[in-house]
Amino acid sequence: MAQQQETVLTFRGLTRRFGGVIALNKFDMELTNGQILGLIGPNGSGKTTSFNVLTGIYEANGGSIEFLGQDITSWPAQKVYEAGVARTFQRSRLCLELSIFDNIMIGNHKRLNQGLLFNIFQRKALKEQIQENHEEARKLLKIFDPALAEKMFDPVGSLRMIDRRRIEICRALISHPRLLLLDEPSAGMTHEETRELMDDILEVREMIDGLSIILVEHEMGMIERVTDKCIVLNFGQKICEGAYRDVASDKLVQEAYLGGE
Amino acid sequence: MTQSLKDKLVIILLAAVIAAFSITFIAIEEQVEIFALLVFAAALVLGGAKLGITASIAQSLARNERLMNFAFIAATIAVVFWFREDHFPLLMIATVLLYVIACCGLNIQFGFTGVVNFAGAAFFGVGCYTAAVLGDTSVPLLLVILLGGIIAAIVGSVLIIPVLRTRGHYAAVVTIAFGLLFRTFLEVNDTLGGPQGLGVSGMNLFGWDFNNNIEISENLEISFYMNYVVLALIMVVLTFVLMRRIERSWIGLNFDAVRLDETAAACFGINIKRWKIVAFTLGNFLAGTAGALYAMMLGFIAPSNFAFSDSLILVSIVLLGGMGSLWGTILAAGLVVLLPEKLQVIQEYRFLIYAVVMILILLFRPQGILPRGLRAYIPGWRG
Ligand SMILES: Nc1ncnc2c1ncn2[C@@H]1O[C@H](COP(=O)(O)OP(=O)(O)O)[C@@H](O)[C@H]1O
Numbered sequence: 001m002a003q004q005q006e007t008v009l010t011f012r013g014l015t016r017r018f019g020g021v022i023a024l025n026k027f028d029m030e031l032t033n034g035q036i037l038g039l040i041g042p043n044g045s046g047k048t049t050s051f052n053v054l055t056g057i058y059e060a061n062g063g064s065i066e067f068l069g070q071d072i073t074s075w076p077a078q079k080v081y082e083a084g085v086a087r088t089f090q091r092s093r094l095c096l097e098l099s100i101f102d103n104i105m106i107g108n109h110k111r112l113n114q115g116l117l118f119n120i121f122q123r124k125a126l127k128e129q130i131q132e133n134h135e136e137a138r139k140l141l142k143i144f145d146p147a148l149a150e151k152m153f154d155p156v157g158s159l160r161m162i163d164r165r166r167i168e169i170c171r172a173l174i175s176h177p178r179l180l181l182l183d184e185p186s187a188g189m190t191h192e193e194t195r196e197l198m199d200d201i202l203e204v205r206e207m208i209d210g211l212s213i214i215l216v217e218h219e220m221g222m223i224e225r226v227t228d229k230c231i232v233l234n235f236g237q238k239i240c241e242g243a244y245r246d247v248a249s250d251k252l253v254q255e256a257y258l259g260g261e
Numbered sequence: 262m263t264q265s266l267k268d269k270l271v272i273i274l275l276a277a278v279i280a281a282f283s284i285t286f287i288a289i290e291e292q293v294e295i296f297a298l299l300v301f302a303a304a305l306v307l308g309g310a311k312l313g314i315t316a317s318i319a320q321s322l323a324r325n326e327r328l329m330n331f332a333f334i335a336a337t338i339a340v341v342f343w344f345r346e347d348h349f350p351l352l353m354i355a356t357v358l359l360y361v362i363a364c365c366g367l368n369i370q371f372g373f374t375g376v377v378n379f380a381g382a383a384f385f386g387v388g389c390y391t392a393a394v395l396g397d398t399s400v401p402l403l404l405v406i407l408l409g410g411i412i413a414a415i416v417g418s419v420l421i422i423p424v425l426r427t428r429g430h431y432a433a434v435v436t437i438a439f440g441l442l443f444r445t446f447l448e449v450n451d452t453l454g455g456p457q458g459l460g461v462s463g464m465n466l467f468g469w470d471f472n473n474n475i476e477i478s479e480n481l482e483i484s485f486y487m488n489y490v491v492l493a494l495i496m497v498v499l500t501f502v503l504m505r506r507i508e509r510s511w512i513g514l515n516f517d518a519v520r521l522d523e524t525a526a527a528c529f530g531i532n533i534k535r536w537k538i539v540a541f542t543l544g545n546f547l548a549g550t551a552g553a554l555y556a557m558m559l560g561f562i563a564p565s566n567f568a569f570s571d572s573l574i575l576v577s578i579v580l581l582g583g584m585g586s587l588w589g590t591i592l593a594a595g596l597v598v599l600l601p602e603k604l605q606v607i608q609e610y611r612f613l614i615y616a617v618v619m620i621l622i623l624l625f626r627p628q629g630i631l632p633r634g635l636r637a638y639i640p641g642w643r644g
């Protein structure tokens with residue numbers, strides 16, 4: 001159980017401004033090994049921005065990010081991914097004209113041989129790598145939807161929104177990350193579908209050793225069921241932190257939500 | 262009849278029809294006849310599409326890729342053999358083949374990776390001038406072709422920083438400026454012949470002079486252009502193999518990811534700069550090799566061959582054929598190079614017609630006439 005306590009991610013005073021808007025304001029937080037953190041707050045409170053700063057899409061204007069003992073504050077997106085952070089996007093960002101398999105393999109970048117000469121001349125080894133990874137992607141996708149796993153070479157653009165979300169999660173999980181960032185994964189899903197999706201994510205977590213998750217979600221039932229801890233943001237500031245039950249009954253939080261919606 | 266036998270027959274028949282059509286098209290001179298042939302072909306294709314025949318042929322082709330490749334090579338050889346004694350048709354065929362190579366280069370840049378390049382003719386031109394300058398030295402000419410590509414790639418590296426820094430329209434403007442600069446540089450540079458240009462010595466392979474007709478017997482003298490056609494065809498096949506291998510590997514996937522969504526690509530470790538540089542360099546290399554052989558074949562080059570309009574023609578071939586589509590590139594290169602030679606109307610209103618066709622394509626069929634399909638890593642394998 002000692003390993004359970006290992007800190008995976010730390011924000012210290014993380015700040016990001018867009019012109020006059022302070023999207024993140026001195027955000028402090030800590031995430032331990034295997035923990036699922038719910039990040040909640042009204043629209044525009046900085047949830048997505050915290051993902052974007054963490055993954056290197058935006059630079060921080062202040063503060064620091066530590067991941068697995070390394071200061072990754074100013075790392076480019078590629079390096080953050082290499083270190084073991086994978087994500088989905090609030091507005092699905094799949095390559096619609098590519099196949100399911102292609103899209104998942106984009107997420108598998110660091111585990112594939114990207115050498116020019118390997119790819120062009122060692123066709124036999126490449127073929128084996130393709131087949132092995134295909135099998136692995138199929139197994140992963142099967143957890144989410146067995147029917148999808150049989151359509152690996154269909155274009156993603158032909159699929160329903162729910163299926164696209166599932167594929168986006170598979171793209172993030174295929175590289176065995178240490179930290180998974182889910183930005184409103186259940187947007188547009190029914191309660192039943194949301195429930196299924198979360199069960200699938202929990203199932204996958206059992207398979208990947210020590211996977212921590214940060215979940216941005218509006219569906220409070222889902223937050224209550226799966227998170228170990230919640231953080232509430234409002235105007236870029238952390239206003240509350242604790243178990244869902246405590247957070248939900250917090251006065252400030254109720255005000256923020258009533259004021260925001 | 263089994264499915265596989267039927268597929269094979271369909272492919273062989275298709276290759277034969279294409280060969281016969283190409284021969285007729287190149288051979289006839291009468292404007293009305295050419296026009297009638299084109300209308301007939303268009304009707305055939307459109308009718309076939311309506312009846313679903315085109316789709317079923319496409320499936321047969323997809324199931325038998327190897328046979329298809331060989332059938333089309335055989336068809337090309339048949340067309341070439343038909344015109345074995347005629348200079349002009351062979352020159353046109355070789356030109357189409359070399360344009361195919363240059364456009365494959367552009368396809369890597371633009372079709373796969375989304376890196377625009379409106380200076381394709383300039384990189385083709387670097388290959389040409391490499392051949393002109395090195396042709397008289399003792400450097401083996403096969404090596405000169407390779408050097409044409411390498412020097413084009415090196416010259417292209419000047420553009421790498423602006424290409425990486427800018428996107429969309431700005432990148433287009435940067436490459437257009439480079440193309441104009443290249444032409445102006447040639448015009449004022451006397452060692453490179455200035456506006457008058459330079460003579461280029463012909464290809465010579467281990468003592469085999471490409472610029473001599475090949476006398477087989479008293480009544481069969483094969484045009485010297487046959488040498489160039491054969492070498493160009495070999496280069497096309499090699500280019501094709503390279504393109505296919507790139508497309509069907511992680512490299513092709515990275516290219517696509519960079520083109521479609523740079524932010525998502527970066528979030529999954531894809532080094533945007535690296536792949537843009539690889540695509541840009543490789544594309545210019547291909548254009549340069551094609552240019553080197555083209556110059557040897559023509560025997561003479563001048564700056565006016567490398568105008569902005571020539572770069573536009575290369576881009577229009579890529580768009581017309583379908584971005585990233587290899588067979589599309591071949592079909593479009595054939596149409597764009599041959600049609601103006603065959604139809605005088607087009608000759609006169611060439612750019613007007615190009616402009617109209619490009620606008621129509623972009624409006625109504627942005628994926629091109631033979632759209633690129635999904636990536637089939639291993640032909641025939643679907644897990
Ligand atoms: N790229 C951007 N440019 C300008 N403002 C931005 C940008 N991204 C986010 N913001 C602003 O930052 C604030 C936080 O946004 P966001 O992180 O998307 O909120 P949430 O995900 O919690 O709904 C909002 O006021 C938003 O308008």
Ligand SMILES: [Mg+2]
Binds near residue numbers: 048
């Ligand atoms: Mg958001």
